[in-house]
Amino acid sequence: MKVKGIARRSIWLREDGWSLALIDQRHLPHEFRIATLTDCAQAATAIRDMWVRGAPLIGVTAAYGVCLAMRVDASDRALSDAIELLLATRPTAVNLRWALESMRSTLLALPVGERERAAYQRAAAIAEDDVSSCSRIGDHGLAIIESLADKKKGPLGILTHCNAGWLATVDWGTALAPIYKAHDAGIELMVYVDETRPRNQGASLTAWELQEHGVPFTVIVDNAGGHLMQHGKIDMCIVGSDRTTSRGDVCNKIGTYLKALAAHDNGIPFYVALPHSTIDWTLVDGIAEIPIEERSPREVSHMRGLDQEGQWQEIALMPEGSLALNIGFDVTPARLITGLITERGTCQASAEGLARLYDKGA
Amino acid sequence: MKVKGIARRSIWLREDGWSLALIDQRHLPHEFRIATLTDCAQAATAIRDMWVRGAPLIGVTAAYGVCLAMRVDASDRALSDAIELLLATRPTAVNLRWALESMRSTLLALPVGERERAAYQRAAAIAEDDVSSCSRIGDHGLAIIESLADKKKGPLGILTHCNAGWLATVDWGTALAPIYKAHDAGIELMVYVDETRPRNQGASLTAWELQEHGVPFTVIVDNAGGHLMQHGKIDMCIVGSDRTTSRGDVCNKIGTYLKALAAHDNGIPFYVALPHSTIDWTLVDGIAEIPIEERSPREVSHMRGLDQEGQWQEIALMPEGSLALNIGFDVTPARLITGLITERGTCQASAEGLARLYDKGA
Numbered sequence: 001m002k003v004k005g006i007a008r009r010s011i012w013l014r015e016d017g018w019s020l021a022l023i024d025q026r027h028l029p030h031e032f033r034i035a036t037l038t039d040c041a042q043a044a045t046a047i048r049d050m051w052v053r054g055a056p057l058i059g060v061t062a063a064y065g066v067c068l069a070m071r072v073d074a075s076d077r078a079l080s081d082a083i084e085l086l087l088a089t090r091p092t093a094v095n096l097r098w099a100l101e102s103m104r105s106t107l108l109a110l111p112v113g114e115r116e117r118a119a120y121q122r123a124a125a126i127a128e129d130d131v132s133s134c135s136r137i138g139d140h141g142l143a144i145i146e147s148l149a150d151k152k153k154g155p156l157g158i159l160t161h162c163n164a165g166w167l168a169t170v171d172w173g174t175a176l177a178p179i180y181k182a183h184d185a186g187i188e189l190m191v192y193v194d195e196t197r198p199r200n201q202g203a204s205l206t207a208w209e210l211q212e213h214g215v216p217f218t219v220i221v222d223n224a225g226g227h228l229m230q231h232g233k234i235d236m237c238i239v240g241s242d243r244t245t246s247r248g249d250v251c252n253k254i255g256t257y258l259k260a261l262a263a264h265d266n267g268i269p270f271y272v273a274l275p276h277s278t279i280d281w282t283l284v285d286g287i288a289e290i291p292i293e294e295r296s297p298r299e300v301s302h303m304r305g306l307d308q309e310g311q312w313q314e315i316a317l318m319p320e321g322s323l324a325l326n327i328g329f330d331v332t333p334a335r336l337i338t339g340l341i342t343e344r345g346t347c348q349a350s351a352e353g354l355a356r357l358y359d360k361g362a
Numbered sequence: 363m364k365v366k367g368i369a370r371r372s373i374w375l376r377e378d379g380w381s382l383a384l385i386d387q388r389h390l391p392h393e394f395r396i397a398t399l400t401d402c403a404q405a406a407t408a409i410r411d412m413w414v415r416g417a418p419l420i421g422v423t424a425a426y427g428v429c430l431a432m433r434v435d436a437s438d439r440a441l442s443d444a445i446e447l448l449l450a451t452r453p454t455a456v457n458l459r460w461a462l463e464s465m466r467s468t469l470l471a472l473p474v475g476e477r478e479r480a481a482y483q484r485a486a487a488i489a490e491d492d493v494s495s496c497s498r499i500g501d502h503g504l505a506i507i508e509s510l511a512d513k514k515k516g517p518l519g520i521l522t523h524c525n526a527g528w529l530a531t532v533d534w535g536t537a538l539a540p541i542y543k544a545h546d547a548g549i550e551l552m553v554y555v556d557e558t559r560p561r562n563q564g565a566s567l568t569a570w571e572l573q574e575h576g577v578p579f580t581v582i583v584d585n586a587g588g589h590l591m592q593h594g595k596i597d598m599c600i601v602g603s604d605r606t607t608s609r610g611d612v613c614n615k616i617g618t619y620l621k622a623l624a625a626h627d628n629g630i631p632f633y634v635a636l637p638h639s640t641i642d643w644t645l646v647d648g649i650a651e652i653p654i655e656e657r658s659p660r661e662v663s664h665m666r667g668l669d670q671e672g673q674w675q676e677i678a679l680m681p682e683g684s685l686a687l688n689i690g691f692d693v694t695p696a697r698l699i700t701g702l703i704t705e706r707g708t709c710q711a712s713a714e715g716l717a718r719l720y721d722k723g724a
Contacts, residue, residue: 029681192687195662195679197559197583203663203680211681219686221559221662222584223617227692230619230649255585257592261623287592300557300583301565303665305677313675315667317557318565319391319573324581325554330589 054168141178416530503540526602
């Protein structure tokens with residue numbers, strides 16, 4: 001998608017053909033900075049410290065992290081160490097494991113001397129697969145938006161939580177792909193963007209993406225969505241997923257469950273957009289089985305932003321010495337989800353729905 | 363309640379017997395500042411700009427605002443002007459109207475020369491009524507907490523939203539009164555405090571109150587409550603009310619509705635604590651009828667706190683030029699509320715429940 005009119009991806013190879021460039025998302029929306037990664041440890045840091053985030057983008061970054069490791073040492077041991085290091089960075093999104101297992105099985109089958117080149121090929125294929133999945137998610141979601149817009153006078157109100165835009169993937173995004181395609185098709189929209197505390201990915205990343213692309217949006221606090229639904233301002237919700245169980249439970253950014261409850265209470269369709277790499281076929285019950293990341297309390301007790309002189313500042317929000325708890329994700333049970341929008345089409349959030357599209361993971 | 367060991371109220375008369383002192387809550391939790399009000403216009407500013415907030419405290423402050431006006435001019439016209447000015451400060455909390463109508467009817471019945479003294483008497487009575495109502499709410503709520511604690515091993519998890527503590531009233535608080543009484547009775551608690559964006563009354567005021575009183579608490583972002591309920595961390599919710607309809611719908615800080623939905627979905631009791639002054643007997647359907655305050659978008663787009671040098675800073679959170687919407691309250695339908703805890707006891711959130719306690723407002 002475009003930034004100041006220039007087509008960008010969230011991650012790409014530099015002209016040297018091996019070092020990795022990515023948008024360092026910690027500085028958005030106030031600064032557009034590009035970081036360069038030259039070794040696997042840096043890739044792990046970039047994922048752990050959230051220079052990049054978003055389930056699909058984490059997977060792609062990890063795949064390239066393996067490439068960087070293979071340049072130095074392509075032995076079985078080095079491969080296994082690299083994968084272990086990268087896997088430990090974030091526990092919830094399953095795309096990370098999926099991408100790393102895909103790298104492992106590809107590379108282990110090859111002689112050591114061929115692994116570096118094959119790693120870059122496989123990582124590039126994972127990235128391209130993500131772009132094309134997201135574009136197709138956009139097409140399938142567009143059909144849903146079109147049919148809702150046909151029945152609506154004035155702009156269609158769409159609520160989204162966190163950032164499941166192109167910054168969470170390589171390009172297009174998951175939840176935002178249908179929104180971009182609908183906007184480009186001339187459908188009048190108003191996107192309500194949940195701020196998404198504690199890290200504010202909505203207010204910083206989603207708002208920035210939509211502004212750069214020219215899609216009308218309004219930022220709201222996470223508390224406001226229920227009220228807007230009660231008063232007819234929201235016609236549909238679309239969010240992303242960090243892990244989807246075989247039965248259609250969806251683990252996504254903390255607070256997603258609350259919006260799904262409100263949508264259900266107000267009869268508003270609630271869709272989840274996700275590529276196949278987000279589905280964990282080994283899991284059934286999302287609430288019981290998905291590991292949920294707990295992050296530093298400092299993300300709750302402090303906040304970063306620009307002061308009046310345009311300098312970054314971190315400010316304290318709570319009385320000194322207060323306990324805070326920072327849970328990264330929650331699970332929305334399938335019963336609250338109207339449909340899953342995947343690259344293969346839209347299905348019910350159920351074992352049957354997913355099996356129809358994927359033939360049980362095939 | 364106590365601040366650094368000294369018993370305090372949120373508002374009181376100075377030793378001169380007429381000027382008004384109050385805790386300027388805009389500076390909490392980082393600074394404890396007392397402001398003095400000497401005229402009615404200052405009282406209106408203190409309410410509008412949220413030096414004080416919380417439905418009961420707004421009512422008491424407005425009553426004293428009338429006193430300050432009566433000192434200067436106790437004519438019918440001056441009384442009516444003062445009430446009009448004060449009524450226009452905040453639209454949602456009904457206590458404001460209730461307190462002002464109580465002042466009006468008391469003072470209009472008296473000769474002009476007696477009004478100043480009578481105004482101070484009536485305002486003091488409203489304040490004392492609030493203290494005793496809150497204390498009795500604490501007693502009735504304590505009984506509920508005791509019965510839940512009897513069935514629980516380990517600390518009882520109580521979630522609260524916004525600040526309905528002693529800073530929202532004259533003393534004790536509404537939602538926090540039962541918590542203070544339970545803590546003082548030796549019941550082991552863990553209070554989960556919703557941050558409460560956009561103005562963060564939970565992270566700043568509730569956290570500060572609980573810390574000063576020594577009640578164990580954990581601040582969470584507004585997004586986290588649903589997850590904690592799914593995982594058995596919350597045994598009950600208690601919130602306050604800014605306006606309660608005759609049928610038991612409750613208008614409270616934006617986001618309350620989302621927590622009530624989550625409590626309902628997880629079978630967790632959801633209580634609302636409120637004094638009689640919060641009940642609007644003229645209203646039936648809260649969602650359709652209660653006027654909801656919309657405040658400055660800047661409260662969403664910017665945040666204030668202490669920087670690393672201990673200076674107040676306001677920081678920008680969103681891309682420049684983004685739209686934001688700031689809705690102050692939402693309405694939780696009676697069907698989601700387990701019970702209303704009032705100074706007369708606990709009742710069902712229904713016309714019948716309220717009528718049993720209040721004989722239809724008598």
